Amino acid sequence: MLDLRPITDIHADLLVVGGGAAGMAAAVTAARRGLKVILLERYGFCGGGAVAGLSGTVCGLFEAHQSDTAPPKRLVFGFVDEFIERMNAKNGLTPPVRYGKTFTLVHDPLVWRGVADDLLRDAGVHVVYHTMVTDVLMDGDERIAGVVAYNKQGKLRVTAEVTIDASGDGDLAAMSGLDTFMGVDGVVQNPTMMFRIQGVDVQRFLARYGEDSVLGADVSEAIRQSNTSGSYVLPRAKIFLFPTPRPNELLCNCTRIIGRDGRELNPVFAADFTEAEIEGRKQVQEYARFFRDQLTGCENAFVNDTGVQ
The missing domain is CATH 3.50.50.60 (FAD/NAD(P)-binding domain)
Known part of the structure; x- marks a missing residue:
């Protein structure tokens, strides 16, 4: 060396x-x-x-709630206020987007x-x-x-x-060599390959599926049926689709990366990380194809970007 x-x-x-x-x-x-x-x-x-x-998304800023009509209530302040101000000045943030029981900024x-x-x-x-x-x-x-x-x-x-x-x-x-721990008895949550799609008619999409970025049971059921029939390879049925600050774009949190041996892959290990990257890109294309075929407003959608990791 x-x-x-x-x-x-x-x-x-x-x-x-x-x-x-x-x-x-x-x-x-x-x-x-x-x-x-x-x-x-x-x-x-x-x-x-x-x-x-x-x-x-910038998560964790808003109060969780049980009501579907409750407005966003900020709980976290400080350095993030300046960051939000600067991001907004460059049109880099959405207003609060409903995210299940809370809100987030995309x-x-x-x-x-x-x-x-x-x-x-x-x-x-x-x-x-x-x-x-x-x-x-x-x-x-x-x-x-x-x-x-x-x-x-x-x-x-x-x-x-x-x-x-x-x-x-x-x-x-x-x-x-300091003391560390990882996951629960070494088991970690599976990786997710995030991606964005453009060419979306976001107004039609929101009119059909609502303002909540966690899509409803009807979409989850359609994903399960499509995966079971073999028409698509879609291992995760509960998906999150967020409008972004850019026009005609959705941020997609959809994939679920499981190893060829059935394990939840751990990106700390190089072999797992490599396998996850390759499998993640395959799943991105499958979900994008499903969106074009099945979701209102996504008929002309295409993958704009995937995560660097």
Whole structure:
């Protein structure tokens, strides 16, 4: 094993690994308090599961309720208020969308990327994109003192007084040997390949199926019958379809990725992750075909995008 390129050394007050919602908020908040902050992100943009995973919604902001007519009631405030304001200024968020017993905001992932860039730049955060952490640097047995990372320039050694693991999977904790747990006795929820479809007559779609993004029992039954007959391969019957800030578009939370051996695949394992990506793309095309054939307003729909992961 050999890499003769010199290692670049950087020191900061705070190192944040991962530019998802939590990592971005932590980095911006700390930098505004005067700390020297470095944020490392493996993709070329921030957003984490919301953008790379295309989850597409800002959830958890509104009160859950039992009434189908109750209006949205915000419960969570703070940094997210500024984020929402900036997203709205660029037409990057929908108004509250009904989501079963609560509400959510559906975002444009491209707008999210730009807003995150602006927030980090304005706060003075040193952002390094396309950089993957490969090792942790320990101070004793319990304090992570920094990381070694890799990008096309070579290795990067970052030390900091405080390190925040915002990787989404507890990568730094796992690398360091600190205590971690995963799922229930190691069993995790199956992966989902999120996707978007365009060419939708959203007005006709909403007039037929209603404002709730959780589609009703009639659609679930049609999916079950189509899957049982062999006309389509549709392993998940309860689906969520969200109008987005873009015209003629729906965000689709539909797929259910089960391994060839019948297991719930675990994306922490490379073989499972690879299998899930391949199977996920197949399922996306099947659900899109079903939507075109069976759902009002989707007759001319086509897949616009799938999650980066």
